Amino acid sequence: MTGFAVITPSYAPDAELFGELHESVLAHTDAVHHVLVPAADRALFASHEGPRCRVWTYGELLPRRYVPIPKPPLWVNVRRPWPPVRGWVLQQVLKIEAAARFDEGSVLLADSDVVLVRRTTPGAFEIEGTPGLYRNEGAVHAGMRRHVRWHQVARRLLGVPGSAHPPMHDYVSPFNVWEPAVVRAMQARITEVTGRNWFDACTAELHISEFILYGVFVDEVLGQAPRFSPSPTMFCHTYWDTVPLDEPGAREFALRRDPGSLALMISAKSGTPREARLAATRACGTSAGEHRGKS
Known part of the structure; x- marks a missing residue:
């Protein structure tokens, strides 16, 4: 496989975090970084634009039939205005x-809220030249109600027979790899199954997970020979807790990573301060703020 692009959805509250991620993308990859933001937030991200950063606003990606409702952030498909589309969906x-x-x-x-800490190339994620699928086998249990619902929605949109019953596989990761050709095939499948434009079918859902949709498509529709990620964590050392880390705690967290980790993720929801986050990247022998090359 050749070619590699990085995609990050973001918005105003995460602008500073995105800046740290973007500097790490510049430092540790040769890829162009594409950030997807609401139009109202574009100015906060414009300073990163250049040969290796493209800022996309929602309006550039949305079909013209979708119009925004500013507060709360909702969008409406004028052809089918109910239910309105929530920002998360x-x-x-x-x-x-x-x-x-x-x-x-x-x-x-x-x-x-991810930051790269080592050189990252497409080959790191490949098995025999093809990107591996991130899959945490049997990790979704009955108590994970949102995940169960996401599986149910994915199966309905993709026309997968049978109901979703735990345990099921988890495909959700803050650091993940897709094949664009597979994504296009998934879009065509949703259109075929639902009889609607795939975009409209997905935005009509109140709950959806893009990662579970993609994982179920690869596993249960394509039925390809297993080629799972070479790393059970997708090479990303993650901190999901909502308790903020201080600098010593962040360094300790970073030092517990697998030596093969390419990235760290300290959840934005943890409220961990910037200095603690930087302490974590420094503990890996790198810093998101060390690269000062042109975007």
Whole structure:
């Protein structure tokens, strides 16, 4: 496989985090970084634009039949205005739309609160030249109600027979790799199954996970020979807790990573201060703020 692009959905509250991620993308990859933001937030991200950063606003990716309702952030499909589309759902669907537009062999999907800490190339995620699927086998149990619902929605949109019953596989990761050609095939499948434009079918859902949709498609529709990620964590050392880390705690967290980790993720929801986050990247022998090359 050749070619590699990085995609990050973001918005105003995560602008500073995105800046740290973007500097790490410049430092540790040769990829162009594409950030997807609401139009109202574009100015906050414009300073990153250049040969290796493209800022996409929602309006550039949305079909023209979708119009925004400013407060709360909702969108309406004028052809079918109910239910309105919540911002969280729209972000998932726009990520699919963006990934489908690339000719590269793979796209790396990185959340704003991720930071790369080592050289990252497409080959790291490949098995016999093809990007591996991130899959945490049997990790979804009955108590994970949102995940169960996401599986149910994915199966309905993709026309997968039978109901979703735990345990099921988890495909959700803040650091993930897709094949654009597979994304396009998934879009066509949803259109075929639902009889509606795939975008409209997805945004009509109140709950959806782009990662579970993609994973179920690869596993249960394509039925390809297993080629799962070479890393059970998708090479990303993650901190999901909502308790903020201080600098010593952040350094300790970073030092517990697998030596093969390419990235760290300290959840934005943890409220961990910037200095603690930087302490974590420094503990890996790198810093998101060390690269000062042109975007």
